[in-house]
Amino acid sequence: MSSPLPPTLRTVLVTGATSGIGWETARLLAANGDTVVVHAPDQSSGDDAVARLVAAGTDTLRLRLVIADFSRLDEVRAMAAKVAAEYPVLDVLVNNAAVAAPERRTMTIDGNEVSLQVNFLAAYLLTRELAGPLSARPGSRVINVSSSMHRTASISWNDPHRARRYSRVAAYAQSQLALTIFARQQAPWTAVSLHPGVCDTSLLPLYAHEGSSAREGAERVVRLCDPATELVPGAYYDRTALSPAAPVALEDRSVRRLCKLADRLVAQAA
Numbered sequence: 001m002s003s004p005l006p007p008t009l010r011t012v013l014v015t016g017a018t019s020g021i022g023w024e025t026a027r028l029l030a031a032n033g034d035t036v037v038v039h040a041p042d043q044s045s046g047d048d049a050v051a052r053l054v055a056a057g058t059d060t061l062r063l064r065l066v067i068a069d070f071s072r073l074d075e076v077r078a079m080a081a082k083v084a085a086e087y088p089v090l091d092v093l094v095n096n097a098a099v100a101a102p103e104r105r106t107m108t109i110d111g112n113e114v115s116l117q118v119n120f121l122a123a124y125l126l127t128r129e130l131a132g133p134l135s136a137r138p139g140s141r142v143i144n145v146s147s148s149m150h151r152t153a154s155i156s157w158n159d160p161h162r163a164r165r166y167s168r169v170a171a172y173a174q175s176q177l178a179l180t181i182f183a184r185q186q187a188p189w190t191a192v193s194l195h196p197g198v199c200d201t202s203l204l205p206l207y208a209h210e211g212s213s214a215r216e217g218a219e220r221v222v223r224l225c226d227p228a229t230e231l232v233p234g235a236y237y238d239r240t241a242l243s244p245a246a247p248v249a250l251e252d253r254s255v256r257r258l259c260k261l262a263d264r265l266v267a268q269a270a
Helices: 020-031 043-055 073-086 114-129 131-135 148-152 168-182 214-225 252-267
Strands: 011-014 035-040 063-067 092-095 141-145 190-195 236-238 241-243
Touching: 011 020, 020 035, 020 043, 020 214, 035 043, 043 063, 063 073, 073 114, 073 131, 092 114, 092 214, 114 131, 114 168, 114 252, 141 168, 141 214, 148 168, 148 190, 168 190, 168 252, 190 214
Parallel strands: 011 035, 011 092, 035 063, 092 141, 141 190, 190 236
Antiparallel strands: 236 241
16 A cells, blocks of 8 residues: 655745744744745855754755845846746745845835835735745735834835935834735735744844844744634734734725835836
8 A cells, every 4th residue: 555645745935034033934934844945135145044954953855045135126026936937836925034224225226215125125026926826725825024113104105215304213114014014915815914023133223122032033923824823814913913003004095005106116127
């Protein structure tokens, strides 16, 4: 008698997986038996991240490295095409990649404020470009790793790059509000946003002097990736609890305006 076939394994793409919450999320998911597509901004940091995952006990067969500098949207498109070609079924996308906005307003080669592009526009474009693989099997999920700072933010609809009045905190918070609103867009998959807690990562100085471990934050991400965890579509989670998002994030008009703005900003870079 032939042995039974193993259960269908999931494929998960984690962006910003070279350090912090992203790296720990990749490690935990691979330990659970998932195939993890590890995103890195460059080859060197990607090779280092994979080497550390393997040194931590991760099976190399569970890992696939992909490279894209999110400050260049052409690289996001190329990465999405590569992932879609290799993985026609994608069960989970974790939009985790993020940078702190710099002290001085900085524009990308695509003409966007850098934290808006890396933290939101790249995630928006990547999710859109991976619509086929994400729609290929029922139950797929998109987890937008956002922040409680979205509550302090507003979208500067007429000046999204904040040319008239720039503050690094306001720019970063705007990107997190955009991610939170984006999770509410209607899609064939279930999307949510998550504040993983104030964690000891490169973004800690934006929040506090100390925080919980990156592993603790990653455990909260992995919990939402788990098909056993029932999700409320479009919801915002604060660590492990369902929580009300900022009022503006709950308005359908905000979702429509944001998608229209994002479509325009990514199109100008096409």
